[in-house]
Structures are given as structure tokens and as C-alpha cells.
Amino acid sequence: MTRRKEFRRRAAEALANPQIRENLGRFGTAYRTARKNALAGLDYEAHKANLRRMKEDAIERLPELAEQFTEAARGVGAIVYQAKTAADANRYIGQLAKERGVELIVKSKSMVSEEIGLNGHLEQLGITPLEADLGEWIIQQANEHPSHSVMPCIHMSKEEVAGIFSQALKREVPPDIGLMVRLAREELREKFLSAGMGISGANIAVAETGTVIIVTNEGNGRLATTVPPIHVALLGYDKIVPTIEDAASHLKLLAKTATGQQLTVYTTFITGKTAASRIPRAPEFRGPAAAEMHIVLLDNGRWAMRDDSEFREALYCIRCASCANVCPTYRVVGGHAFGHIYTGVIGTVITPFHHGWEAAAVPQEACLLCRACLDACPVQIDLPRMIVAMRTHIVEEEEQKKKARGIRRLFLDKILPNPSLFNLALRLGAIAQLPLTRGRTVLRELPWPLRNLTSIRAMPAVAARPLRSRVAEVLPSRGESRQTVTFFGSCLIDQFYPEIGEAVIKVLNHYGVTVHYPKAQSCCGLPAYYEGHKETAGRMAKDLIAALEPSPAENIVTATPSCGITLKQYIPKLVKGDPLWEERGYSLAARTHDFSEYLVEVLGLGDGTLGEATADKVPLTYHDSCSALRGLRVQEPQRRLLRMLERYDLRELDEVGECCGFGGHFSADYPDVAGEVLKRKIAAIEQTGAHVVALDSPGCLLQIRGGLLKQGSPIEVKHIAELLAEDLP
Amino acid sequence: MPVLAQMEERIRQTWESSRHRHSSILSRFVAQGEGVGATIRETADPQSVGFSIAALAMAKGIASCQTADPGLAKEVELHRALAETNVGLVADPNPDTISHAGIGITRATLGVAETGSILVHLDEVDGRLLSMLPEIHVALLPQDALVDSLEEGLLLTRYLILKSQAQGRPSYLSWVTGPSRTADIERVLTIGVHGPRELHIFLLPPTGKGYLP
Ligand code: SF4
Numbered sequence: 001m002t003r004r005k006e007f008r009r010r011a012a013e014a015l016a017n018p019q020i021r022e023n024l025g026r027f028g029t030a031y032r033t034a035r036k037n038a039l040a041g042l043d044y045e046a047h048k049a050n051l052r053r054m055k056e057d058a059i060e061r062l063p064e065l066a067e068q069f070t071e072a073a074r075g076v077g078a079i080v081y082q083a084k085t086a087a088d089a090n091r092y093i094g095q096l097a098k099e100r101g102v103e104l105i106v107k108s109k110s111m112v113s114e115e116i117g118l119n120g121h122l123e124q125l126g127i128t129p130l131e132a133d134l135g136e137w138i139i140q141q142a143n144e145h146p147s148h149s150v151m152p153c154i155h156m157s158k159e160e161v162a163g164i165f166s167q168a169l170k171r172e173v174p175p176d177i178g179l180m181v182r183l184a185r186e187e188l189r190e191k192f193l194s195a196g197m198g199i200s201g202a203n204i205a206v207a208e209t210g211t212v213i214i215v216t217n218e219g220n221g222r223l224a225t226t227v228p229p230i231h232v233a234l235l236g237y238d239k240i241v242p243t244i245e246d247a248a249s250h251l252k253l254l255a256k257t258a259t260g261q262q263l264t265v266y267t268t269f270i271t272g273k274t275a276a277s278r279i280p281r282a283p284e285f286r287g288p289a290a291a292e293m294h295i296v297l298l299d300n301g302r303w304a305m306r307d308d309s310e311f312r313e314a315l316y317c318i319r320c321a322s323c324a325n326v327c328p329t330y331r332v333v334g335g336h337a338f339g340h341i342y343t344g345v346i347g348t349v350i351t352p353f354h355h356g357w358e359a360a361a362v363p364q365e366a367c368l369l370c371r372a373c374l375d376a377c378p379v380q381i382d383l384p385r386m387i388v389a390m391r392t393h394i395v396e397e398e399e400q401k402k403k404a405r406g407i408r409r410l411f412l413d414k415i416l417p418n419p420s421l422f423n424l425a426l427r428l429g430a431i432a433q434l435p436l437t438r439g440r441t442v443l444r445e446l447p448w449p450l451r452n453l454t455s456i457r458a459m460p461a462v463a464a465r466p467l468r469s470r471v472a473e474v475l476p477s478r479g480e481s482r483q484t485v486t487f488f489g490s491c492l493i494d495q496f497y498p499e500i501g502e503a504v505i506k507v508l509n510h511y512g513v514t515v516h517y518p519k520a521q522s523c524c525g526l527p528a529y530y531e532g533h534k535e536t537a538g539r540m541a542k543d544l545i546a547a548l549e550p551s552p553a554e555n556i557v558t559a560t561p562s563c564g565i566t567l568k569q570y571i572p573k574l575v576k577g578d579p580l581w582e583e584r585g586y587s588l589a590a591r592t593h594d595f596s597e598y599l600v601e602v603l604g605l606g607d608g609t610l611g612e613a614t615a616d617k618v619p620l621t622y623h624d625s626c627s628a629l630r631g632l633r634v635q636e637p638q639r640r641l642l643r644m645l646e647r648y649d650l651r652e653l654d655e656v657g658e659c660c661g662f663g664g665h666f667s668a669d670y671p672d673v674a675g676e677v678l679k680r681k682i683a684a685i686e687q688t689g690a691h692v693v694a695l696d697s698p699g700c701l702l703q704i705r706g707g708l709l710k711q712g713s714p715i716e717v718k719h720i721a722e723l724l725a726e727d728l729p
Numbered sequence: 730m731p732v733l734a735q736m737e738e739r740i741r742q743t744w745e746s747s748r749h750r751h752s753s754i755l756s757r758f759v760a761q762g763e764g765v766g767a768t769i770r771e772t773a774d775p776q777s778v779g780f781s782i783a784a785l786a787m788a789k790g791i792a793s794c795q796t797a798d799p800g801l802a803k804e805v806e807l808h809r810a811l812a813e814t815n816v817g818l819v820a821d822p823n824p825d826t827i828s829h830a831g832i833g834i835t836r837a838t839l840g841v842a843e844t845g846s847i848l849v850h851l852d853e854v855d856g857r858l859l860s861m862l863p864e865i866h867v868a869l870l871p872q873d874a875l876v877d878s879l880e881e882g883l884l885l886t887r888y889l890i891l892k893s894q895a896q897g898r899p900s901y902l903s904w905v906t907g908p909s910r911t912a913d914i915e916r917v918l919t920i921g922v923h924g925p926r927e928l929h930i931f932l933l934p935p936t937g938k939g940y941l942p
Contacts, residue, residue: 027916076899134922135913151913158915181911181919188923189862193828209890219909219924222861226854226901244887248880262761263844263879263906266924271890272899276854293899 003394004669007337007365011673014333020147020155021676024331027154029655031325034260042252051249052380055316058241059306065207065240066297073210076272078293086116086300086354093118093199093232093296094125100230100288102127102196106188108216108224109133110201111149111319112234112298114341115354118199130195132188132220134181141168147335149343150258150321155334188220196287198224198275202235203318204250205295208243211271212295215254215264222268229287231275232294237302238315244269250318253378258320301353310389314350316379323373323383328659329366332676338366345373349386357397364390365670368663368677369530371630391532412528413536417543419522423466426495430462437461442709453668456675457706460496467498468519475505475515482512484553485598488567490560491523492698500698503725504559504595510728511603515557520547524566525574527664534574541566541574545584555602556588559595559721561627561634561697562664567592568632594628596637596696596720606640611727617649621690623681623704625697626659638696638720645727651688658684662703678707685715693717733895736888737942743881744941754842754877755932761845765907766920767928771872778931779810782834782867785929786816789865791831795819797856801836801869805931822855833859837870837930838889838902839940841882846906847930848882850889857901866925868905873935885940 014020058065070080083089097105105122107113107129119140122129131140135152139145141164146152153161162175165183173180192198200221204213212233214221225231241247255261273293305311324330324344335343340351340359345367351360367387374384415421436443441461446454453459467489485508493501505515525540544567548556558564568589575581593602600606622642628634642650661667661677681704685693693708693715695701705717747754755771762769772778782805786794794816796802802820811818819826835856837847847868851857860866876882886902893900909924920926 023915030916072894075897076894132923133913134911138913151916153913154916156914158917161914177914177917177919180914181922185922192923209887209894211890217909218911218922219861220922222857222903223923226857226861244890245880245883248883251883252879259912261906262765263846263904265765265906265908265910267846267904267906269886269890269900269902271894271901274852274854274899274901276858 003361003365006362008670010337010362011333011366011670014337015672015676017155019157019160020334021332023154023157024334025680028325028331031260032655035257035322038256038260038262042256047249047253048378048380051253051318051378052316054241054246054249055379059238059312059315061242062237062240062306065242066237068207069205069210069240070297071210072208073272073295076210078210078272078295080295080297082297082299084299089116089234089296089298089300090118090121093234094121094127096230096232096294097122097127097197098125100196102230102287104191104195105129105197105199106132106192106195106224106228107136107199108201108214108221109136110199110234111342112201112236113199114146116298116300118234129199130191132192132224133216134184134218137184137188138164145336145341147339147343148321148324149319149347155336192223192227195228197230197232198228199232199234200225202233202239203254204241204247205235205239206244206247207240209271211244211269213247214268214270215251215266217259217265219266222266225268225270226274226276229275229290230292230294231270232296233270234296234298236298236300254318254320257322257376257378305350305353311349311353311386313381314346314386316381317346318379320378322376322378326372326376328370328372328661328677329368329673332673333366337363339363345383345387346381349383349390352390357394360390361394364394366673368659368661368666370626370659370663372626372657372659375630388530388532391530392534393532395532412531412533416523416528417525417536417540419520422522426462426466430464433461444710452671455671456667456678456710457703458709459706460702462495463498465498467494467501470498471502471505471517473517473519475509475517477509477512477514479512481514483555483603484514484516486548486551486553486556487515487517488521488524488548488556488558488563488592489517490558490563490698492560492702497698497701497719500559500719500721503719503721504557506725507599507721507728508557511599511605513603516551516553518547518551522547524563526562526566526570529566529570529574530664537570538574541571541585542581545571545575545581545588548588549584554591555598556592557595557598558592559696559719560699561594561625561632562699564592564594565627565631594632594634594696596641597632597634600637600640606637606644608644609646610644610724611646613646618647618692619651619688619690620648620692620694621651621653621685621688623653623660623685623693623695623700624657625695625700628696629657638694641720641724642694645723647727648692651690654684654687655680660700660703662699664699667703678703682707682711691715694720694723696720733888733891736884736891739884740888740940740942743876743884744939747877750877751873754875755872757877758840758842758845758875761842762907762930763845765845767845767907767930769930769932771932773934775804775933776806778805778869778933779807781931782807782832783810783814783816785865785867786832787814789831791816791865793817793819793826793830794832794834795822795826795830795859796834797822797853797859798834798836801834805869807834822859827855827858828862830859830863832865832867833863834867834869835860837868838874839882839885840870840875840930841879841904842875843878844906846882846904848886848902849905850900850902852893852898852900860905861924863925864921865927865929867929867931869931869933871934871936871939872932873937873939876940888942
């Protein structure tokens with residue numbers, strides 16, 4: 001399939017440049033601390049809610065606010081142009097420059113200008129646009145696109161930058177950052193004084209007063225809007241807010257989450273025509289004499305986004321780039337592979353509206369669905385949901401164009417949803433693997449076409465006997481039965497890790513819980529859902545509801561948090577509106593518990609001790625699965641259970657909560673990218689000195705255990721249920 | 730104009746309710762401002778500011794101090810302070826002088842303690858340029874023109890803009906939070922890209938009416 005191949009190609013290109021992941025990796029780590037420090041002492045949740053409410057309201061009232069803004073700006077001498085498309089905006093600005101005899105334009109940072117390809121258009125007209133933001137200037141000299149929305153050239157080393165300086169300034173410039181900054185100041189200062197037009201973006205536009213708010217750290221924004229006689233502010237409709245006071249949470253959270261600052265150095269409020277008509281100008285200056293201000297309000301897909309209930313919230317974005325900074329794959333491949341013109345997660349999500357679905361199909365492949373972005377977003381924009389919506393759209397389109405056939409689709413739409421076929425396929429696998437496993441439970445190398453599966457990690461063999469053949473349907477508690485639960489096993493436990501299933505049952509039985517394991521259950525449909533096969537996922541949702549319903553138990557327990565999310569969150573969504581299923585979907589969701597959460601919250605465990613205390617405790621660390629941590633919001637119960645174990649000493653990981661790179665199909669499709677994510681995880685594990693890694697997800701277990709095995713590491717990886725089962729009296 | 734009147738009332742309330750906290754707001758402003766790299770000095774008499782500026786200029790080897798605010802130059806007796814030195818003073822800058830200014834001197838309208846920012850409200854281009862182009866920007870602010878929070882600062886900002894707006898006048902205001910900086914190359918923090926490399930804030934004796942409209 002071409003979109004996967006193309007992403008693989010782009011990712012390979014990015015991976016070939018170690019600078020990208022070195023810089024982004026280091027930055028990602030420093031970013032966490034800077035952000036945490038900047039947010040300390042602030043009621044972050046309250047401001048987040050505030051900002052969200054404000055943006056929701058502003059976008060809801062956009063027609064009225066846009067009109068108010070336009071009128072207010074006109075009242076103080078600005079000329080407002082409402083541009084429908086990129087070409088429309090380009091034409092307006094180009095014509096204006098031509099008519100006023102402008103030859104040189106200085107620009108302070110504007111992502112919208114990247115969006116519409118303004119520089120290229122101006123150059124065609126014989127006008128020179130010069131980026132004045134240092135990072136943008138470097139990128140422009142190198143003829144590249146920004147790879148990050150806040151730090152455009154984060155993918156470059158200072159040596160590379162020095163090379164770019166040397167070429168641009170036609171002299172040898174050493175890789176001395178202080179010197180380069182000074183040289184840029186001198187070089188650009190002259191340009192400011194001789195430019196006939198300054199173009200800026202806007203971070204916020206204020207309806208009440210027609211004010212354009214620009215935040216910069218360098219001061220280029222103020223110069224570009226003051227020194228040249230004509231100021232053009234180019235911005236999307238989504239920037240409009242009701243009043244200046246409404247911008248409080250926006251300004252605070254932007255600075256703190258984007259760069260870890262209390263406030264950006266310059267926050268400039270420009271209301272109307274304020275540029276200089278008489279200022280010192282270089283002798284060669286030839287251009288307009290009178291000051292003008294033009295505001296170009298751009299649609300280019302924004303109104304369509306507003307009308308799209310799935311994607312409307314993307315308009316609430318304040319471009320802080322948090323979602324990129326915390327993204328595990330972005331940190332590995334950077335914004336050129338993960339992005340089109342707009343980079344990172346939000347960039348990918350808005351690409352269909354600005355640049356078309358074709359352009360968005362490749363970069364969206366980069367998403368692991370780890371949800372780190374959702375947690376980091378100061379506006380609570382549900383980016384993972386929109387990525388899944390994009391996938392659904394892409395798959396439907398491919399279906400319509402009959403572009404998609406092949407094994408993958410056959411597997412997702414035909415085999416996976418059919419329990420007997422699926423089971424049969426895995427049983428055949430169990431036989432086919434025999435010559436490779438020779439009785440072992442781990443496969444270090446798989447032959448083509450499955451080689452990708454083992455390029456970064458060893459794979460578990462398909463279990464000789466799946467869980468469904470090893471245990472009965474009803475597994476009575478030890479002693480008196482306090483509770484009865486239905487165990488949802490998940491394919492991974494059933495077919496690859498039945499021992500985890502047995503451990504779950506043993507622990508539950510020990511604590512007085514009778515376990516029902518309905519054999520009619522099969523896959524929950526998550527793989528289909530995450531890959532955009534919504535129709536198939538919907539069918540599987542109903543099958544699973546029906547399979548689990550006959551069990552008399554009140555609660556459902558799962559030890560696979562990703563499936564837990566399906567049961568608790570996706571299934572109700574998938575059957576919503578279907579009168580026959582809706583209620584049953586909600587009921588399933590309400591009764592489902594994660595294993596650790598069930599033990600602690602429902603059974604009240606977590607305070608006592610288990611097992612024998614030893615003189616030397618074994619160092620152990622815990623890896624949070626993305627699904628439990630950010631999907632199910634279960635984080636403390638696992639730790640409480642682990643602290644019960646007398647033998648172990650729990651040590652927390654650095655960068656707690658960071659994904660391991662498994663991502664279901666992701667690590668099979670893009671092993672090299674997933675491998676880099678895994679490397680960071682393994683390094684963090686090794687740093688703790690732990691002998692044992694505990695986790696709560698069979699997917700993470702596959703990834704991390706496989707990675708450690710591949711390296712020949714002696715560190716053991718166990719599901720929390722196994723650790724508990726081992727130390728039961 | 731009911732909106733403006735309402736805002737004036739809110740500003741007055743802010744003023745009244747924070748007066749007793751003035752010294753803590755002041756120390757917060759100083760701490761935050763210095764935290765972002767500004768140099769902040771409290772002065773008991775305005776005349777001493779002139780001498781401090783002269784000393785600063787001499788220490789930095791600066792040839793030209795400029796301000797577009799003749800009243801300000803007088804208030805801090807800049808002429809007298811600089812007379813003894815070989816630092817030139819331009820109190821009526823013109824297009825040709827501004828780009829050679831080593832120190833630009835302006836007023837600030839307000840300080841915001843939460844962020845250590847000063848609000849520079851300069852609609853006239855010459856004064857504004859003097860806060861942008863020179864290597865050193867000196868801003869003078871009455872020490873009772875301080876609000877505690879960013880929200881209060883925005884209230885004042887909105888008020889000032891609305892007031893100009895109501896008269897059909899454009900306006901240009903900047904919150905300045907420390908000297909110009911960049912981290913674009915390998916994320917190394919470097920001071921002084923396009924804007925001033927140094928920001929000196931002199932806190933003048935209170936006027937008694939601070940930021941009141
Ligand atoms: S989506 Fe959220 S996290 Fe990402 S840039 Fe926008 S506001 Fe920031």
C-alpha cells in the first residue's frame with residue numbers, strides 16, 4: 001500500500017539523520033522539566049478549562065466575531081481582506097506589494113504564510129521575501145521547510161547552521177552560536193531598514209478592538225510591524241477571540257507549554273495603522289512612503305473545519321507544539337516525516353482541510369495512538385480521536401476507489417472478526433512455527449515476509465495451547481466466593497501469553513473471586529478500529545457484547561488495558577444510535593474493570609504484604625502502558641499492588657509514562673521507528689538498575705521483553721498478575 | 730461609553746483592593762523581572778536616574794543616549810547627568826539618529842508582577858523604535874504603577890486600547906518581559922537577537938495615582 005511505503009521511505013530518510021533524534025530526544029527530556037517548572041504554582045486545570053471554554057465559544061460565535069473584528073480594525077485605519085483560498089491571499093498580498101513598488105519584504109514568523117506558500121508566490125513576482133525570525137531565516141537560507149512549529153530548525157546541528165551562515169553571508173562562519181546570533185542581528189537589521197513591507201502572522205485577533213496580538217521572543221515581530229511602512233498581518237479566522245481579557249489563559253498557557261517561559265518576551269498588541277512612514281531608511285530604499293495596515297483573514301478550509309463535528313476542535317489549537325514535543329515518534333523522525341507543511345500531530349490533523357486528504361494520508365501513519373499528545377494539550381484537543389477519524393476516512397476512500405485489497409484488509413475485515421477463522425489461523429501458525437521454535441516459546445528471527453516482526457525484538461511463539469483450551473469456563477474461587485467476574489482474555493493473552501491469563505485467574509480465585517471465561521469471546525476489534533476499519537469494528541463490538549452477555553457475573557475484568565479501552569470507550573461509541581445494542585454497549589462499558597483497578601478499588605487490596613521479605617530486595621521498575629495510564633486513567637493501583645510484594649524494591653522510570661513503541665500494528669509496520677522508541681525505553685529501564693520490569697499490558701510486554709531478549713539482556717519482564725500469582729501464599 | 734466606564738470602575742477596584750499589598754507586589758515584580766534577565770532598580774529620587782543612566786552608558790562605552798520624550802529627559806535630569814560625560818544625548822530624535830542610539834530611553838505604563846513584564850505603550854513611532862532598535866532599552870516606571878496578575882494587566886491593556894479605539898486612534902502596545910532572546914540554534918538560550926540585549930527598568934518614586942485612569 002503506497003501510503004505505508006511512502007511513510008517508511010520518509011521515516012528512513014529521517015532515521016538516517018541521527019541529529020534529528022539526538023536534538024529532539026534531548027529537547028523532549030528538557031521540555032518536560034521546563035514545562036513542569038513553568039506550570040508550577042499555576043492552577044493549570046482551571047486555566048485549561050478556561051481556555052477550552054473560550055475557544056469553544058469563539059469558534060461557535062465566529063461569524064459574528066469575524067464581522068466585529070473587521071469593523072473594529074477598519075475603524076482604526078486597517079484594510080481588512082477576507083481571503084477564501086490560499087491563492088486568493090497570495091494574489092492579494094502580491095498585488096499590493098507590486099502596486100506599492102515593494103521589492104523587499106521582511107517577515108516575522110507566520111505559519112499561515114507557509115500554509116499558503118506565500119514566499120514562492122512573491123518570488124515569482126520578483127519580490128524578495130526575507131524571513132526575520134532566526135530559525136525561519138536559517139530554514140529559508142537552506143531552502144527547507146520548518147520541522148517544528150515553535151523551533152523551525154531544531155533538526156539541525158550548530159555546525160550545519162554555521163555552514164548555512166557561511167554560504168548566506170559569503171564568508172567563513174564558525175559554529176559559535178553567540179556569534180551567529182550577532183551576525184544575524186546585523187545582517188537582518190539592514191534589511192528591516194530597507195524593506196518596503198513587513199508581514200506578520202498573529203497569535204490572537206481581538207474582535208472587540210480589531211487588535212492583532214503577536215508573541216515573539218526575538219523582537220522581529222515588533223520590528224517587522226513598525227519599521228517598514230506597510231504592515232500586512234496574515235491570519236486564519238480561528239485566531240479571533242472576543243476581547244483582550246479573554247486571552248489571559250491563552251497567553252499564559254502558550255508561553256508555559258511552548259517554551260517553558262512565564263511569558264513570551266514580546267507580547268505586542270497592534271490596533272490599526274501604526275507603522276512608520278518616516279524612519280531611517282537605507283539610502284537604497286525605494287518603496288512606499290505612506291503607512292498602511294492590511295489584515296488578510298484567511299479561510300482556506302477553516303470554515304469547513306468549523307462545520308465538521310469531528311474536526312472542529314482542531315480550530316481551538318494555540319500552536320504551542322506540546323503535542324509534537326511529547327510525541328514518541330515525532331521525537332524520533334521529526335516534523336519532515338511527521339507532517340506535511342504543518343508538522344506533528346495537530347499539523348497532520350489539519351492537513352486535510354488546508355492541503356487535502358492526499359497530503360495527510362502519509363504523515364498520519366506516524367501516530368502510535370499513545371495519547372501523550374492529548375494529555376499534554378493545553379486545550380484538551382482530542383488528537384488521537386481525530387487520527388482515528390482520519391484513518392476511517394482514508395480507509396473508506398480507498399474502499400470506494402477500490403484501491404485497497406490485499407492481505408491486510410482480508411485479515412482485518414474477514415479473519416479477525418470471525419472467531420473460528422481467527423483461531424484457526426493462529427492454530428495453523430502454531431504448527432507452522434514448529435521448525436522455527438523447536439520447542440522454545442520465543443522466536444528471535446522470523447523469515448521473510450514476517451522479518452519485520454523480529455527486526456527490533458524477539459517475538460513470542462504462538463502458544464501450543466491457547467488459554468481457551470487450558471482452562472474451564474467457570475473457575476471457582478478458593479474458599480467462599482465473594483464475587484463473580486467475567487474475564488475478558490484478549491487475543492494476546494489467549495494465543496500468546498496464556499500463562500498471564502492463568503495468573504489472573506489464580507489471583508482472582510485466591511481472593512475469593514469466581515471467574516467465568518466465556519469461550520465464545522474473541523478479539524475486541526481494536527486493531528480494526530485503530531486502523532480505520534470502523535464498520536468491521538462495529539460488527540465485532542456487537543459480537544463481543546453478545547459473547548459476554550450470557551455470563552452471570554456482574555463485573556468484567558481484563559488484564560489487557562488496550563482492550564479495556566475498547567470495552568469501556570469504543571464499543572459504546574460504535575453501537576451508539578443502534579436501539580438494539582446501545583444500552584447493552586453502555587452496560588458492558590460500565591461493568592468493565594482493569595485487573596489492577598479491580599483488585600484495589602473493588603476488592604480493596606493494596607495495603608497488606610505478600611510473599612517473603614528478603615535481606616536484599618530485588619530492584620523492580622514499573623512501566624505504565626499508555627492504555628492504562630492515559631486511556632483508562634489507572635496508575636496508582638498497580639503501584640500499590642507492587643508495593644505489597646515484599647521481595648521487591650519499586651523504582652520509578654525516568655520519563656514515566658513514555659510509550660514503549662509497541663502500538664499494535666505500528667511496530668510491525670514501522671519497526672525501525674518503533675525500535676528507536678523502544679531504545680529509549682530500554683535505556684530508561686537499565687538506568688534504574690532494575691532486574692525485573694513489571695507492566696500491565698501484554699502488548700508492552702511483547703515489545704519490551706522482546707527488545708531485551710534481542711539484546712541478550714538478563715532483565716525479566718512480567719505482567720503484574722504473574723508477579724502477584726508467584727508470591728501468593 | 731458604558732464599557733469604558735465599567736472598566737474604569739474595575740481598574741479603580743483593582744487599585745483599591747491591592748494597595749495594602751503593594752510591597753509584596755513590588756518584590757514579586759522585581760523577582761520575576763530579574764528572573765527573566767531584566768535589571769531593575771528602585772530609586773528614591775528621579776534625578777539619580779539620570780546619573781545611573783550616565784554611568785551605564787559610560788560603562789558600556791555608549792556614544793548616544795536618546796529619548797523621544799523631552800518631559801522624561803527633564804524629569805530625570807538627563808542633560809545635567811550627561812553633560813559631564815562624553816555620552817551624547819538626543820532628546821529630539823529624528824529618523825537619522827535613531828538607528829545609532831546605543832541606549833533608548835522610554836516610559837513604561839505598567840508593570841505586571843506575575844510575569845515581570847512592563848507594558849510599553851508607544852503610539853509614536855520614534856519612541857517606539859527607541860525601545861526596539863538600541864542594544865540597551867531603559868524604561869522608567871513609577872513604582873506604584875504595578876499590578877499583580879496577568880489578568881489585571883490585560884484589563885489595563887484592554888482599557889487603553891479601547892480608549893484609543895473610541896477616538897478612532899490606532900495604538901501599539903507591547904508587554905516586554907526581559908531582553909530579546911532566542912533558542913533557535915540547538916536550543917541554546919542566546920540573548921539579544923533583534924531587540925535590545927539589555928533591559929533596565931528604573932522604578933521611580935510613586936506618583937500616588939499609579940495606573941489609575
Ligand atoms: S493541538 Fe494542543 S498541544 Fe498541539 S499545538 Fe495545538 S494546542 Fe498545542
